[in-house]
Amino acid sequence: MAVWSAPGKVFLFGEHAVVYGKPGIAMAIKPRVYVTVRKTRHPPRVKSPYLEKCFELMGVNGSVYIHSQLPSSSGLGSSAAVTVATLSAINDEYGLGHTKSDIASMAHSVEKSVQKGRASATDTYVSTFGGVLLIQGDIKRRLPPEDFHLVIGNTMVSHSTARMVEQVSKFRATDPDIVNPILDAIEAVTMRSLHVFQDQRALGRYMDINHELLEALGVGHPALTRLVTAARAAGAYGAKITGAGGGGSMVALCPKRSKSKIAGAIEGCDGRAIITTIDNEGARKEKEDERNRTDKTGR
Numbered sequence: 001m002a003v004w005s006a007p008g009k010v011f012l013f014g015e016h017a018v019v020y021g022k023p024g025i026a027m028a029i030k031p032r033v034y035v036t037v038r039k040t041r042h043p044p045r046v047k048s049p050y051l052e053k054c055f056e057l058m059g060v061n062g063s064v065y066i067h068s069q070l071p072s073s074s075g076l077g078s079s080a081a082v083t084v085a086t087l088s089a090i091n092d093e094y095g096l097g098h099t100k101s102d103i104a105s106m107a108h109s110v111e112k113s114v115q116k117g118r119a120s121a122t123d124t125y126v127s128t129f130g131g132v133l134l135i136q137g138d139i140k141r142r143l144p145p146e147d148f149h150l151v152i153g154n155t156m157v158s159h160s161t162a163r164m165v166e167q168v169s170k171f172r173a174t175d176p177d178i179v180n181p182i183l184d185a186i187e188a189v190t191m192r193s194l195h196v197f198q199d200q201r202a203l204g205r206y207m208d209i210n211h212e213l214l215e216a217l218g219v220g221h222p223a224l225t226r227l228v229t230a231a232r233a234a235g236a237y238g239a240k241i242t243g244a245g246g247g248g249s250m251v252a253l254c255p256k257r258s259k260s261k262i263a264g265a266i267e268g269c270d271g272r273a274i275i276t277t278i279d280n281e282g283a284r285k286e287k288e289d290e291r292n293r294t295d296k297t298g299r
């Protein structure tokens with residue numbers, strides 16, 4: 001039996017713009033998905049297409065148990081974390097000898113095939129390696145880890161990443177003279193943020209600007225606006241949509257002393273708050289007694 005876990009992620013800057021080759025900054029966050037894989041002679045049928053693809057790609061069969069601290073479909077990379085942890089556990093249980101880089105690229109191909117081609121490598125890469133990453137096309141650069149205090153607000157409004165990406169693409173096709181400058185401005189904000197990474201007050205201002213630019217792209221939602229406004233009013237350095245928008249989650253960069261107050265403000269506006277920080281490990285092997293914490297799903 002092998003037990004592996006992998007973290008979720010937030011976009012600090014650049015979502016949607018990354019689809020057009022612009023840079024983005026994503027960070028692995030503490031909540032994790034735990035996966036137990038066991039060799040069995042007669043494994044039950046897999047119910048999740050992600051798990052099914054993982055076993056198919058690795059060319060083996062087994063049973064799988066999942067326990068997730070990440071809400072699904074909330075823009076926090078839960079499907080990527082499930083995929084990365086499952087592939088890592090299969091690799092370990094069957095002694096297949098794949099490297100972390102192999103796992104990251106296999107996880108990306110699993111997501112691409114389940115999501116019909118629409119999946120950037122960001123989620124799977126960040127979940128595999130952890131830390132903060134600057135992403136531009138195929139280039140991924142690890143940034144020095146920062147001790148950020150984040151509060152995530154899940155609107156509980158379900159959204160579809162594919163639909164939001166398509167909506168922006170249609171807007172760009174009909175109004176390139178409006179959309180291209182917005183994407184350029186997001187790029188400028190992302191690049192500027194790199195110069196102020198140690199100055200959280202300045203970084204927060206850039207997150208606010210990035211949020212307004214995402215609203216201008218049309219991926220806002222009244223529930224996101226409420227949570228972003230509440231977090232700012234409760235003392236966040238900055239707050240923005242994270243991920244595809246149209247529902248899903250927002251993220252606030254917070255002074256350490258204010259994170260509980262900010263989480264309370266988010267909950268007061270019907271959001272689910274998660275207080276978190278950076279995860280620097282990425283996918284990791286867990287002790288076997290982790291099985292006591294796992295719930296049976298999918299098989």
Ligand code: PMV
Binds near residue numbers: 019075118
């Ligand atoms: O909602 P998420 O976490 O899947 O983020 C989507 C981010 C986009 O830039 C909109 C799409 C992508 O594939 O990068």
